[in-house]
Amino acid sequence: xxxxxxxxxxxxxxxxxxxxxxxxxxxxxxxxxxxxxxxxxxxxxxxxxxxxxxxxxxxxxxxxxxxxxxxxxxxxxxxxxxxxxxxxxxxxxxxxxxxxxxxxxxxxxxxxxxxxxxxxxxxxxxxxxxxxxxxxxxxxxxxxxxxxxxxxxxxxxxxxxxxxxxxxxxxxxxxxxxxxxxxxxxxxxxxxxxxxxxxxxxxxxxxxxxxxxxxxxxxxxxxxxxxxxxxxxxxxxxxxxxxxxxxxxxxxxxxxxxxxxxxxxxxxxxxxxxxxxxxxxxxxxxxxxxxxxxxxxxxxxxxxxxxxxxxxxxxxxxxxxxxxxxxxxxxxxxxxxxxxxxxxxxxxxxxxxxxxxxxxxxxxx
Amino acid sequence: xxxxxxxxxxxxxxxxxxxxxxxxxxxxxxxxxxxxxxxxxxxxxxxxxxxxxxxxxxxxxxxxxxxxxxxxxxxxxxxxxxxxxxxxxxxxxxxxxxxxxxxxxxxxxxxxxxxxxxxxxxxxxxxxxxxxxxxxxxxxxxxxx
Numbered sequence: 010x011x012x013x014x015x016x017x018x019x020x021x022x023x024x025x026x027x028x029x030x031x032x033x034x035x036x037x038x039x040x041x042x043x044x045x046x047x048x049x050x051x052x053x054x055x056x057x058x059x060x061x062x063x064x065x066x067x068x069x070x071x072x073x074x075x076x077x078x079x080x081x082x083x084x085x086x087x088x089x090x091x092x093x094x095x096x097x098x099x100x101x102x103x104x105x106x107x108x109x110x111x112x113x114x115x116x117x118x119x120x121x122x123x124x125x126x127x128x129x130x131x132x133x134x135x136x137x138x139x140x141x142x143x144x145x146x147x148x149x150x151x152x153x154x155x156x157x158x159x160x161x162x163x164x165x166x167x168x169x170x171x172x173x174x175x176x177x178x179x180x181x182x183x184x185x186x187x188x189x190x191x192x193x194x195x196x197x198x199x200x201x202x203x204x205x206x207x208x209x210x211x212x213x214x215x216x217x218x219x220x221x222x223x224x225x226x227x228x229x230x231x232x233x234x235x236x237x238x239x240x241x242x243x244x245x246x247x248x249x250x251x252x253x254x255x256x257x258x259x260x261x262x263x264x265x266x267x268x269x270x271x272x273x274x275x276x277x278x279x280x281x282x283x284x285x286x287x288x289x290x291x292x293x294x295x296x297x298x299x300x301x302x303x304x305x306x307x308x309x310x311x312x313x314x315x316x317x318x319x320x321x322x323x324x325x326x327x328x329x330x331x332x333x334x335x336x337x338x339x340x341x342x343x344x345x346x347x348x349x350x351x352x353x354x355x356x357x358x359x360x361x362x363x364x365x366x367x368x369x370x371x372x373x374x
Numbered sequence: 375x376x377x378x379x380x381x382x383x384x385x386x387x388x389x390x391x392x393x394x395x396x397x398x399x400x401x402x403x404x405x406x407x408x409x410x411x412x413x414x415x416x417x418x419x420x421x422x423x424x425x426x427x428x429x430x431x432x433x434x435x436x437x438x439x440x441x442x443x444x445x446x447x448x449x450x451x452x453x454x455x456x457x458x459x460x461x462x463x464x465x466x467x468x469x470x471x472x473x474x475x476x477x478x479x480x481x482x483x484x485x486x487x488x489x490x491x492x493x494x495x496x497x498x499x500x501x502x503x504x505x506x507x508x509x510x511x512x513x514x515x516x517x518x519x
Contacts, residue, residue: 027496029453032472035492036481045422045483241429243395265395284426290478 054218065099070131077203136183170198177310198228202304238275241283272316273300396433410486420487
């Protein structure tokens, strides 16, 4: 059952015409940054792709990633594609609970050994197994056990991809990314806080149709993370002309000038926010008048402050974080050690700040 | 802090300014279209240009519209949301805009072709049509009996 192509049958059951399907494929091909000539190949691959078993593990996370993907525009073919995977375990969405839920995971692992896809959202605490556990199984044990028979792992959200918010200074749980622990499986990182829903489904569609996509040095699919937000930003012409908003309510802000001086991280952040946009294509943070926070990049939370321009010194958080990723990918087990080292350094560097200080800084600058 | 006014008019002005900032990408696209028209005429080779692949704002759209203009065909598909398929004032150059069921634009294309493929009936759909018609006809015939 789980290996037979399901999409054509589901389309027929939902009364979706082939023309609608081709229309969807045209938009999907555009989204995947493939040339329009690839539309027939995408359509053919989607129609004949086998239905994979998917185990979704949620660790130290806020459920924002699941919220985002399940709130993508409905009713749509994206939904059908999401429905066309066999989601065998997802403790937020599944009806089963307790033993029955864990048995579903074990059964899927046994039946589809070597073929199932694991999706992870959330980071893994290394200091104490008890910081985060499901059905009495620590996140670390569950990840290792489930990854063993997986064909590939998709780390959804910045927490699973790079440690994210739980890993932020002073990293109280010793949080690490999936790639710090699992080193012998292909891992696709889909960072973002949360990732764009369309991007999550497109990565899934790419996996179904053409397998693992081309990845950049941080494990992200190049189709969505090859260019910076700055490259595609509609405010870019103002940057080029040297026209910057100096505060959130000055003339420059009204005229839509570049938000670089207000701390926009667009130039160092790779994502398709500026073209794919959010909330069913409504807008993206910069269009709403706020700089990019850089949420698809490692250590975005500790990268020197959201309202400091990129040219301002950012401390050594970023450098330490990058070292942890590179070393983690190379040495796997070193991740836990680095996480503890990070934590000690972060504690040593920790500076407290309150609203009063921020206001003072604002007035002085 | 020196500007205290935060009226709706300002917001409208900002929104309009944003929507109408041309990036300068329209002229190179128009050259590409001209080149593609040559290939269509010489070798019957169609070309599809994805407007989502480059920064292309409302201001750029305006330039494109001014030069291409409106043509003889204007079709609306009702296929999981509307799609607008229009021949521009330059025969052989089509605009294809796909919207989702909420009316939000999903993707925008320029097609240089004799007729965009999306307008043609797909053979799978024709097959389903054959089944439906046979069913409806037999229902009608049995009702008469």
